Amino acid sequence: MKSPLTNDIKYFDYNATHPPFAEILESCLATYLSGFYNPSGITRYSLKNQGKIEQSRKYFASITNGEEKQFVFSATGTEANYLLIQSLRILYPNLDSVIVSPFEHSSLYAALESFGFSQDVLSTDKTGIIHLQNLQEKLKLNPRPVICLYAGNETGVIQPAEEIKKLTKEFGQLFYSDLMQGFGKIDVPFGLFDGYTFSGHKIGAGMGAAVTYLPKVHPDFRVFGGGNQENDHRAGTENTFAIESMRKVSEFQKENLEEKNKRLLTYRSQIENELENLGCTIIAKDSKRLPNTTFLILPIEEVDFFLLGMEEKGILVSTGSSCKSRAREASKSLLHMGYTKEEALRSIRISTGYFTTEEDINSLLLASRELIQKFQ
CATH class of the missing domain: 3.40.640.10 (Type I PLP-dependent aspartate aminotransferase-like (Major domain))
Known part of the structure; x- marks a missing residue:
């Protein structure tokens, strides 16, 4: 199935909305x-x-x-x-x-x-x-x-x-x-x-x-x-x-579910291992989770600049639930889980899906490394 995404966009916000088939x-x-x-x-x-x-x-x-x-x-x-x-x-x-x-x-x-x-x-x-x-x-x-x-x-x-x-x-x-x-x-x-x-x-x-x-x-x-x-x-x-x-x-998603999730689990491991090495905290890492979702706390204060920097590189991630992301409120989920407001305001969500490729993952990790090191 052909992706509707252009080559200059690496999309990591599938939990907000999945690109159309x-x-x-x-x-x-x-x-x-x-x-x-x-x-x-x-x-x-x-x-x-x-x-x-x-x-x-x-x-x-x-x-x-x-x-x-x-x-x-x-x-x-x-x-x-x-x-x-x-x-x-x-x-x-x-x-x-x-x-x-x-x-x-x-x-x-x-x-x-x-x-x-x-x-x-x-x-x-x-x-x-x-x-x-x-x-x-x-x-x-x-x-x-x-x-x-x-x-x-x-x-x-x-x-x-x-x-x-x-x-x-x-x-x-x-x-x-x-x-x-x-x-x-x-x-x-x-x-x-x-x-x-x-x-x-x-x-x-x-x-x-x-x-x-x-x-x-x-x-x-x-x-x-x-x-x-x-x-x-x-x-x-x-x-x-x-x-x-x-x-x-x-019907299509159901037919391709098993193969897709094996691939997304591999991507999730790559993302989390690399970002942990850069000082990120993976939220609920040891809990049973969707294979496509990583919610993490960045080791930097400049979250807005990080997101803008990612977007300038053609990489789209989010700060969490799309219904609240524009307001930049602290995630209530994280506050209930026992994280501080300051930690919650440093959280971002990376979510993958059917059209995500190995090239996308490599671009995400390279850009994340550059920006985190820049702002540290």
Whole structure:
């Protein structure tokens, strides 16, 4: 599959958004241009497009062992997260708080606030893994639904979903998870979660489509009203192009997952060994992590100049979660893990993916070495 990246760009921000698989998207676009009809219409052309959406819904149900009618397509991961949390408010109208990890995307916390839930945040440490004993204590004291993402968008740490599921099941509670970083990158144990979300642009399908898996079929689960699309769960014309692209890219990612991850693990080892030798601290190094993600603390104060220097060399990395990176706030994940604000402000994230090459890695390491030595 041909990379859409130009030769002068070395891209290391896959956790923010995966570069699109141009050939797949172009194929889906050609189909859309010749069959652009509104899938909610009554003509046979519209019904054909609705059939494509249902085909995609059936596909996601098949790879997750989920129920078709519990899958809802929306436009963005943020919207998908809002629908997931809205379902909690419908199921538990008098519930005032939920148990939540300290590693969630900001949209998840915002959704909880919007629907009137206070957040009982789980404790953690520098492993980046939630404390299961703390979860057990919270459930014993006040049994409530639990929300914990599967893989951290900054640290890449994979949470102990099986153990979390055992505890939530013991106390008769729902277990929701944001799978934005896990889906398409690793094998995900979908059956452990009562509800979850994932998004197309995180796997290279472009912007415009995301998924919420709801815990059951319920007529009042919806963020937007006014139309009966998505089995009455989401008013608004479906983005047939984006939904079909997400399905086809998912198929491609699934077929190539094992080979890709072997390669990315090799790259991750190269990156971390070299940067540790330059004085960087690898965050949660010994924890189970995504094979594509390295979150580290630079041994220099001039982080902004480091990032600008990297960009001038055509190398794109980030300071962590893209939703907060422009604000240059200290990573809340790191603060919860026990790092200082000063350390958190020196953190950067390097994330690789399908199109990353050995040449990219060599360029990244050479530029990092030059800039760190320059600013030390």
